[in-house]
Amino acid sequence: MFTGSKLRRSTAVIGGALALALVGLVPGTPASAGSTPATGRFDRLIGVGDGETWGVSGSAVDLDTPTSPVTVTTTVDGVVIATTVASGVRDDVAARYPSVGAAHGFDIAIKIPAAAGAHTVCVSGTNTDGSGATSLFGCKIGHSAGVAAPTATTTATTPTTTAATVPAAPANRPATGTFDRLFGSSVAHTWTMTGWAVDLDTPSTAVVVNVSVDGVFVNTMTASESRSDVAARYPFVGAAHGYTITMPMPAAGRHIVCVSAVDTSTKTGSLLGCRQGTSS
Ligand SMILES: [Ca+2]
Numbered sequence: 001m002f003t004g005s006k007l008r009r010s011t012a013v014i015g016g017a018l019a020l021a022l023v024g025l026v027p028g029t030p031a032s033a034g035s036t037p038a039t040g041r042f043d044r045l046i047g048v049g050d051g052e053t054w055g056v057s058g059s060a061v062d063l064d065t066p067t068s069p070v071t072v073t074t075t076v077d078g079v080v081i082a083t084t085v086a087s088g089v090r091d092d093v094a095a096r097y098p099s100v101g102a103a104h105g106f107d108i109a110i111k112i113p114a115a116a117g118a119h120t121v122c123v124s125g126t127n128t129d130g131s132g133a134t135s136l137f138g139c140k141i142g143h144s145a146g147v148a149a150p151t152a153t154t155t156a157t158t159p160t161t162t163a164a165t166v167p168a169a170p171a172n173r174p175a176t177g178t179f180d181r182l183f184g185s186s187v188a189h190t191w192t193m194t195g196w197a198v199d200l201d202t203p204s205t206a207v208v209v210n211v212s213v214d215g216v217f218v219n220t221m222t223a224s225e226s227r228s229d230v231a232a233r234y235p236f237v238g239a240a241h242g243y244t245i246t247m248p249m250p251a252a253g254r255h256i257v258c259v260s261a262v263d264t265s266t267k268t269g270s271l272l273g274c275r276q277g278t279s280s
């Protein structure tokens with residue numbers, strides 16, 4: 001059986017426009033002691049105004065141990081950059097879930113990546129049962145303006161003559177797209193991912209999309225299926241950019257499925273989204 005969770009969509013952050021599945025803080029009765037994963041929310045990714053740091057905030061709880069704080073890990077572009085304990089006061093959490101109390105918030109500052117462009121910030125929480133199992137709370141995209149080039153302070157001694165103006169090469173645009181749905185078939189015992197992907201630098205070329213489950217690469221395909229809705233919305237790219245990927249259902253339990261699209265020139269991947277599903 002499959003119970004995909006997409007309880008809330010978050011749009012953008014700091015100029016970003018990627019929507020990702022977030023897992024809501026949902027109270028429930030654990031099937032057995034220690035079996036419930038940590039759950040929580042990645043509420044905000046914001047520039048704090050100093051131009052050097054982003055604020056990352058949300059809440060986390062493990063319903064097996066509702067009064068113990070959950071350890072929360074923040075990654076930027078897949079690299080762990082902060083681990084913190086979610087024990088800050090969140091009166092709204094206590095008001096909504098009196099049994100867990102208020103001490104479940106996190107609000108940290110991370111250094112803005114030096115490289116200009118979009119960066120994917122993800123937050124996950126660790127199960128308090130000691131297994132080390134983590135749950136993805138959500139991902140958001142932040143845009144870095146980059147580290148400014150040093151200002152020239154030397155005085156010009158020998159002015160260059162007739163410096164040729166060489167037009168800068170157009171900046172590469174990373175592949176982009178969506179991860180629309182994750183659904184399962186208990187009959188075929190499969191999971192299916194759908195969405196679309198395109199590289200705007202080469203809009204008539206189908207791009208490669210990669211699928212990972214729990215961080216491990218599992219599948220790849222070329223996104224070339226017809227998606228009339230994509231063509232309607234982005235006439236300049238056409239329709240042939242959809243993907244439908246079906247794979248064997250993973251082992252019983254909760255899993256995080258992520259899809260990325262590969263840039264046609266740089267061959268680097270852009271995260272299109274992550275979704276959680278539970279197989280049995
Ligand atoms: Ca637990």
Ligand SMILES: [Ca+2]
Pocket residue numbers: 172173174175199200201202263264265266
């Ligand atoms: Ca490109």
